[in-house]
Amino acid sequence: MVHRFSITLTQLSYFAECAKTLNMTTASQELHIAQSAVSTAINQLEKALGAPLFVRQHSKGLVLTPAGEGLLHETRQIFGLITDAVESIQAGQNEVRGTIVLACFKTLAPFILPQLIGRLNERHPELSIEVVEGDHEECMAALRSGRAEIAINYDLTDAEGIQAQRVGEVRPHVIVDTSHRLAGKKRVKLSTLAEDPLVLLDLPDSREYFLTMLRSAGITPKVKYKSSNYETVRSMVAMGLGFSILNQRPDIEQTYTGAKTAILEIADPAPSLHLVVSALSQAAGTAKARAVTTMMREIFAEAASPETSA
Numbered sequence: 001m002v003h004r005f006s007i008t009l010t011q012l013s014y015f016a017e018c019a020k021t022l023n024m025t026t027a028s029q030e031l032h033i034a035q036s037a038v039s040t041a042i043n044q045l046e047k048a049l050g051a052p053l054f055v056r057q058h059s060k061g062l063v064l065t066p067a068g069e070g071l072l073h074e075t076r077q078i079f080g081l082i083t084d085a086v087e088s089i090q091a092g093q094n095e096v097r098g099t100i101v102l103a104c105f106k107t108l109a110p111f112i113l114p115q116l117i118g119r120l121n122e123r124h125p126e127l128s129i130e131v132v133e134g135d136h137e138e139c140m141a142a143l144r145s146g147r148a149e150i151a152i153n154y155d156l157t158d159a160e161g162i163q164a165q166r167v168g169e170v171r172p173h174v175i176v177d178t179s180h181r182l183a184g185k186k187r188v189k190l191s192t193l194a195e196d197p198l199v200l201l202d203l204p205d206s207r208e209y210f211l212t213m214l215r216s217a218g219i220t221p222k223v224k225y226k227s228s229n230y231e232t233v234r235s236m237v238a239m240g241l242g243f244s245i246l247n248q249r250p251d252i253e254q255t256y257t258g259a260k261t262a263i264l265e266i267a268d269p270a271p272s273l274h275l276v277v278s279a280l281s282q283a284a285g286t287a288k289a290r291a292v293t294t295m296m297r298e299i300f301a302e303a304a305s306p307e308t309s310a
Contacts, residue, residue: 006048007045007048007049009082010041011041011042011044011045012045012075012078012079013031013079014027014031014037014038014041014042014045015041015042015045015053015068015071015072015075016072016075016076016079016146017030017031017038018038018042018054018062019062019064019068019072019145019146020145020146020147022061022062022063022064023061023062024038024039024042024061024062042054049067049071051065051067052065052067052068053065053067053068053071054068073282076146076280076282077282080286083286084286096124096126096127096287096288096291097124097126097127098126098127098128098288099127099128099129099130100127100128100129100130100149100150100286100288100289100292101130101131101132101142101147101148101149102129102130102131102132102148102149102150102151102152102292103131103132103133103134103138103139103142103143103147103148103150103151103152103153104131104132104133104134104139104151104152104153105133105134105135105136105139105151105152105153105154106133106134106135106203106230107201107203107206107230107248108152108153108154108248108275109131109133110230111248111250112152112296112299113131115299116152116292116295116296116299117129119295119298119299120291120292120295123291123295124291127288127291132147132148135203135204135205135206135228136153136154136156136157136203136204136205136206137204137205139151139152139153139278140153140159140162140278143162143278143279143280144161144280149279149286149288149289150277150278150279150289150292150293151277151278151279152275152276152277152278152296153275153276153278154205154206154247154273154274154275154276155273155274155275155276156205156206156209156273157205159278161280161281161282162278162279162280162281163278163279163280163281164276164277164278165276165277165278165293166274166275166276167275167276167277167293167296167297167300168274168275168296168297168299168300169272169273169274169275169300170247170248170272170273170275171247171266171270171272172210172213172245172246172247172266172270172271172272172273173245173246173247173249173263173264173265173266174188174190174193174243174244174245174263174264174265174266175234175237175243175244175245175246175261175262175263175264176237176243176261176262176264177237177238177239177240177259177260177261177262178238178259178260178261178262179240180240180243180262182262182264183262184262185264186264186265187264187265187266187267188264188265188266188267189217189266189267189268190213190214190217190219190266190268190270191217191218191219191268193219193243194218194219194220195222196222196242196243197222197223197224197225197241197242197243198214198221198222198223198224198242198243198244199224199225199226199227199233199236199237199241199242199243199244200221200223200225200226200227200233200244201227201228201230201233201244201245201246202226202227202228203228209271209273210245213245213270213271214245216268217268217270224241224242225241225242230246230248231255231256233246234246234250234255234256234261235255235256235257235259237255237261238255238257238259238260238261239257239259245266247273249263275296275300277289277292277293277296
């Protein structure tokens with residue numbers, strides 16, 4: 001029996017791009033076709049399904065309806081199955097090729113991405129990597145919109161519909177300027193910094209991790225300065241503007257200002273952060289995603305100790 005469908009893959013691909021950009025003009029530019037073609041395809045798709053997929057807001061773009069959200073979920077699965085089938089036929093089960101888009105937590109990017117991409121280029125020369133950087137929520141949004149296939153992130157919060165595989169662990173540490181009274185210490189209790197001003201790495205979810213750590217040690221944090229930039233925080237600390245708590249450790253002590261910081265281990269039972277590779281729970285994992293996850297595990301397995309982990 002021959003099955004005939006009232007919708008086409010082309011219509012679904014136009015719909016998926018509109019759902020990603022929430023703007024028909026932007027979608028048409030990404031697809032390199034006329035906006036009228038996109039509009040016609042969406043209208044035909046809605047007519048075939050008997051339900052509106054978007055609410056059109058003339059000045060604000062598009063908003064997905066409940067029917068649209070449901071179709072987007074199913075469309076991702078359909079495209080994932082088709083992509084896997086094509087990759088399997090073209091490349092075989094054990095080959096990795098094509099392009100993968102990964103989202104990366106922006107403070108992790110300079111520590112993780114150069115080594116990760118370099119090693120992937122050596123092992124899988126036919127694999128191309130595209131990167132989207134952002135904070136935790138921006139990385140999750142990139143996954144949900146289909147903009148990124150996987151995300152390299154911390155397990156700061158549980159995200160509905162997201163599955164995460166742990167690939168590494170990083171411990172927090174204190175940094176102070178080299179003239180600080182505690183700079184010569186190797187380990188300190190957080191309580192010894194109770195009266196010091198805090199330079200906070202101010203990113204969604206991250207800030208609560210750091211502040212909760214201090215409160216758990218009986219400290220009311222005295223936040224003096226905030227920055228969402230990792231190196232700005234280090235430079236402020238190096239100039240004696242306060243202490244900070246960070247997880248990633250550069251191999252150099254010097255900051256952009258030329259001044260240096262001193263790293264102090266935390267004597268309190270401070271919680272580590274787990275590094276995870278995340279993907280949509282309903283998405284079929286591709287060989288490309290598996291290759292990235294495997295390489296991440298290898299990189300962290302080679303770390304000799306918490307002090308040298310990236």
